[in-house]
Amino acid sequence: MGDIMSESDAEKETKEEEKSEESKPAAKEKKAPSSAVRPAEKSTVAKMAITGLVLLVAAVAGIFAALQFVEAQREREVQRWQDRLSIIIDSRRDVIEKWISKQVEEVRAITDPNVTQGVGFYVEQAEAAGGQVADSPELQFLQNLLNSRAQQAGFISKIKGEGAKAATEQYGYSGLGIVSLKGEALVASDSFPPINDELRAELARAPKDKPAMSTIYFGPDKTPSIMFTAPIASETDPDKSVGLVVGVKVYGKELFPLLKQPGNVDKTAEAVLLRLKERTIQYISPLLDGSPALKRKLNLDTPNLAAAFAVDGKEQFAIKTDYREKEVLVVHRTIEGAPWRLMYKIDSEESLAEAEERLRNMVLGFVGLIILLLIAFVAVWFKGASKRATEAAERFQALAIRFEGQRNFMHLVTDSQPNSVIVFDEEGKYRWFNQIALDLTGMDRGDLFDKSVVSVLGPQQGRRIERWVQDVLMSDEPMSVTHEVLVAGKGEMTYKSDFIPLPAREDFPPGVLMVSQDISEVMAERARRERILKQLVRALVSVVDRRDPFSANHSTRVAEVSRALASEMELDYVDTETVEISGSLMNLGKIEVPTEVLTKQDKLTDEEMAMIRESVFTSADLIKDIEFDGSVEGTLRQIQENFDGSGGPKGLKGEEILVTARVVSVANAFVGMVSARSWRPGMNFDKAVDILLSEVGKSFDRKVVTALANHLDNSGGREKWRSYGLPPKESDD
Numbered sequence: 129m130g131d132i133m134s135e136s137d138a139e140k141e142t143k144e145e146e147k148s149e150e151s152k153p154a155a156k157e158k159k160a161p162s163s164a165v166r167p168a169e170k171s172t173v174a175k176m177a178i179t180g181l182v183l184l185v186a187a188v189a190g191i192f193a194a195l196q197f198v199e200a201q202r203e204r205e206v207q208r209w210q211d212r213l214s215i216i217i218d219s220r221r222d223v224i225e226k227w228i229s230k231q232v233e234e235v236r237a238i239t240d241p242n243v244t245q246g247v248g249f250y251v252e253q254a255e256a257a258g259g260q261v262a263d264s265p266e267l268q269f270l271q272n273l274l275n276s277r278a279q280q281a282g283f284i285s286k287i288k289g290e291g292a293k294a295a296t297e298q299y300g301y302s303g304l305g306i307v308s309l310k311g312e313a314l315v316a317s318d319s320f321p322p323i324n325d326e327l328r329a330e331l332a333r334a335p336k337d338k339p340a341m342s343t344i345y346f347g348p349d350k351t352p353s354i355m356f357t358a359p360i361a362s363e364t365d366p367d368k369s370v371g372l373v374v375g376v377k378v379y380g381k382e383l384f385p386l387l388k389q390p391g392n393v394d395k396t397a398e399a400v401l402l403r404l405k406e407r408t409i410q411y412i413s414p415l416l417d418g419s420p421a422l423k424r425k426l427n428l429d430t431p432n433l434a435a436a437f438a439v440d441g442k443e444q445f446a447i448k449t450d451y452r453e454k455e456v457l458v459v460h461r462t463i464e465g466a467p468w469r470l471m472y473k474i475d476s477e478e479s480l481a482e483a484e485e486r487l488r489n490m491v492l493g494f495v496g497l498i499i500l501l502l503i504a505f506v507a508v509w510f511k512g513a514s515k516r517a518t519e520a521a522e523r524f525q526a527l528a529i530r531f532e533g534q535r536n537f538m539h540l541v542t543d544s545q546p547n548s549v550i551v552f553d554e555e556g557k558y559r560w561f562n563q564i565a566l567d568l569t570g571m572d573r574g575d576l577f578d579k580s581v582v583s584v585l586g587p588q589q590g591r592r593i594e595r596w597v598q599d600v601l602m603s604d605e606p607m608s609v610t611h612e613v614l615v616a617g618k619g620e621m622t623y624k625s626d627f628i629p630l631p632a633r634e635d636f637p638p639g640v641l642m643v644s645q646d647i648s649e650v651m652a653e654r655a656r657r658e659r660i661l662k663q664l665v666r667a668l669v670s671v672v673d674r675r676d677p678f679s680a681n682h683s684t685r686v687a688e689v690s691r692a693l694a695s696e697m698e699l700d701y702v703d704t705e706t707v708e709i710s711g712s713l714m715n716l717g718k719i720e721v722p723t724e725v726l727t728k729q730d731k732l733t734d735e736e737m738a739m740i741r742e743s744v745f746t747s748a749d750l751i752k753d754i755e756f757d758g759s760v761e762g763t764l765r766q767i768q769e770n771f772d773g774s775g776g777p778k779g780l781k782g783e784e785i786l787v788t789a790r791v792v793s794v795a796n797a798f799v800g801m802v803s804a805r806s807w808r809p810g811m812n813f814d815k816a817v818d819i820l821l822s823e824v825g826k827s828f829d830r831k832v833v834t835a836l837a838n839h840l841d842n843s844g845g846r847e848k849w850r851s852y853g854l855p856p857k858e859s860d861d
Contacts, residue, residue, distance in 0.1 A: 239360050548642075
């Protein structure tokens with residue numbers, strides 16, 4: 129502005145000089161203005177050129193800085209996706225490894241002497257007879273055992289040709305069998321497949337000293353199959369294997385559903401199983417483009433191939449090209465116990481679309497801002513600092529200071545809160561948050577603002593909060609929720625969150641205020657008190673058991689079995705706690721039974737038997753004023769009810785009886801039969817279950833007895849409760 133004013137002054141002075149020298153020669157008149165104007169013009173042009181150059185350099189530097197910032201944001205987004213994909217693939221790998229371990233364990237369990245005795249002796253006899261197996265009770269037992277185990281563990285299939293004429297060949301595709309080391313099937317379940325050349329080759333490769341899983345081979349009708357084996361030890365030399373227990377399943381029927389991540393909403397995400405055969409990568413699971421398993425093969429040297437990167441195994445994450453020639457984000461993992469590689473990938477176009485759009489807008493915003501700044505700077509440079517501009521600047525500065533002060537005050541107030549404070553808009557995006565909320569996300573303040581809660585906390589946690597926000601906006605009523613939150617560096621924590629609707633204002637859209645309080649310590653203290661209560665219950669029950677030496681530890685065992693059955697039946701937390709406490713307290717009423725009755729070794733009189741039977745009702749009376757979460761009193765009063773209504777005291781039947789009472793009733797009967805006493809040994813588990821099954825529909829609920837049998841056979845119940853049958857130790861008293 130000063131330069132422009134100087135140029136005007138020079139022109140003015142030139143005009144005055146021209147007027148004062150009108151009488152001079154024309155040549156002299158022309159020379160005067162020329163010498164006065166040209167230096168000013170040159171100075172102005174030079175300053176404008178320098179200013180323009182400075183502005184150009186500043187603009188280029190600003191755009192470069194903006195691009196660098198955007199690139200850093202892009203790398204951060206890719207890193208976030210790497211973390212997310214790693215979590216998903218780890219969960220799929222764990223599920224697959226557990227499935228493989230379960231199949232191997234099901235096969236290995238048949239060789240366990242506690243389950244089947246004499247399998248090795250049977251195989252050795254068959255080998256000695258040249259593979260000719262004579263019909264015998266032992267053969268029938270093994271046949272029934274294999275059929276039963278196959279049914280329980282899923283080693284079953286349809287039998288082709290079943291029901292056809294006798295001359296028609298009949299065979300299955302999955303099953304369990306006992307095979308000699310020569311590859312001959314000695315005995316097998318009904319649907320065990322015939323041993324073709326490929327299966328015989330896999331049997332020859334199977335290790336003879338440990339359980340294992342085979343590679344994929346083709347069974348009957350070219351059906352892709354997979355084999356699990358466990359060696360059978362010799363009866364005379366345990367270090368020597370005489371045969372194999374073989375389990376065959378159709379490949380993929382159970383395995384492929386495990387590849388899908390529950391709750392995943394990404395359209396192009398897929399988990400793929402791979403195997404490397406020579407220099408060829410084979411896709412051994414169904415693909416997103418509809419290709420079936422084992423059909424697609426690609427060369428290991430295919431440039432930039434995601435599958436080649438996965439089987440190479442040197443790095444864990446990369447951006448590659450998949451079989452569809454699409455750019456993908458890919459992670460991979462090895463699978464323990466299997467010669468495969470697990471790959472998880474998602475299209476870059478889908479995964480980074482939101483981020484790319486945001487970054488694109490950010491670039492446009494930065495460039496637009498730079499252009500606006502340039503325009504503003506040029507305008508100010510040309511027009512100067514007028515009084516109105518100065519006043520406006522002062523007003524804006526005052527407003528900025530005031531706004532800054534208000535913002536700092538709000539941050540001071542909210543950041544001083546021990547709770548997380550967040551304001552979400554109606555789209556579930558962060559519009560305001562305090563320091564606690566920011567720390568929980570592990571992000572920078574500038575990155576968190578205007579981000580959706582799903583993109584910050586992930587689909588599982590984010591969708592829940594997004595749904596609660598929408599519910600509060602729809603109802604326009606506050607809401608409180610207690611929920612678990614996975615916090616980086618701290619693990620899973622419990623929060624109580626209050627959602628409060630915020631009405632729309634002129635300068636702010638409608639939203640929801642979420643105030644979250646960490647109650648993890650409160651919940652932990654509650655759990656600690658529950659443990660103390662259980663310990664007090666156990667201490668009280670142990671005193672009662674000592675008064676009845678013939679039933680020592682009975683209550684503790686009933687509580688343990690009851691909890692296991694509740695878990696097997698997938699009862700809720702309250703019912704599970706109720707059956708355990710009820711089992712522990714059922715004999716509490718015996719404190720009112722005379723010691724001489726409890727310790728009497730002769731036959732009890734009818735009056736004494738009634739006194740012991742009714743002690744469970746005394747137990748209910750003793751605890752009726754204690755507030756438990758579940759109906760412990762009701763459970764104790766209904767333990768002696770029978771499923772068909774023949775029990776007491778009210779003659780309830782079926783579903784009229786509390787499920788907790790039905791569970792404790794079965795557990796009490798089971799423990800009473802299998803527990804050893806000083807005058808008799810404990811009953812065999814199988815015999816006890818048979819007795820309980822014979823009373824199904826009469827005394828007991830079929831669902832509870834079935835849960836007991838399943839827990840014994842498939843959940844380690846036999847091993848866990850084996851000590852029940854041991855004779856009680858002599859008391860020191």
